[in-house]
Amino acid sequence: MSRIGKQPVQIPDGVEVKLEGRHFWAKGPLGQFGRDLPAGVEVRIEKDQILVLPPARPKETTAMQGLSRSLIFNVVNGVANGYQKDLDMEGVGYRAFVKGSVLELMVGFSNPVQFPIPDAVTAEVDKNNRISIKGVDKEKVGQVAADIRAIRPPEPYKGKGIRYAGERIKRKAGKAGIT
Numbered sequence: 001m002s003r004i005g006k007q008p009v010q011i012p013d014g015v016e017v018k019l020e021g022r023h024f025w026a027k028g029p030l031g032q033f034g035r036d037l038p039a040g041v042e043v044r045i046e047k048d049q050i051l052v053l054p055p056a057r058p059k060e061t062t063a064m065q066g067l068s069r070s071l072i073f074n075v076v077n078g079v080a081n082g083y084q085k086d087l088d089m090e091g092v093g094y095r096a097f098v099k100g101s102v103l104e105l106m107v108g109f110s111n112p113v114q115f116p117i118p119d120a121v122t123a124e125v126d127k128n129n130r131i132s133i134k135g136v137d138k139e140k141v142g143q144v145a146a147d148i149r150a151i152r153p154p155e156p157y158k159g160k161g162i163r164y165a166g167e168r169i170k171r172k173a174g175k176a177g178i179t
Helices: 063-080 138-151
Strands: 016-020 023-028 031-036 042-045 049-053 083-090 095-099 102-106 113-116 121-126 130-135 161-164
Touching: 016 042, 023 063, 031 063, 049 063, 063 138, 083 138, 095 121, 102 138, 113 138, 121 138, 130 138, 138 161
Parallel strands: none
Antiparallel strands: 016 023, 023 031, 042 049, 083 130, 083 161, 095 102, 102 113, 121 130
16 A cells, blocks of 8 residues: 555645546646546545545556555646746856747857747746746656756866756865875
């Protein structure tokens, strides 16, 4: 039995949910979002909570109960509160700008890097070096943030690059000169 799967998902005020076959939908103040659920798990929607019941064949689909509950929680929380990832840029001359649906990054290459922002997320830049990625889909927000970080990951000697807010980089000692 899954410990996470047993817990009910509370439906916040202002959020509507519905289940159509294996597809779960939620509509809230930040938008509408849906997700396909794995087969083998029964989902029951009551007035203010969602229950994920254990599978009929526990040996084959036991892990799907916890997974389904987590997917449902992420959808409901996304339309109610949204998700956000912050990235910090560190380096001389490192800047970012949002131009329409393109994030332009100046991160030490000879030309600025053009990163197209997907429709499901929004990007904001504060003080030219803090990028905020916001959206309803937790997976999409995390993937976009990871893709931006991969453009210029932080290096261990000077710490220059794009990192998650609050991320600590293990620093290495540079080459020791002979004196």
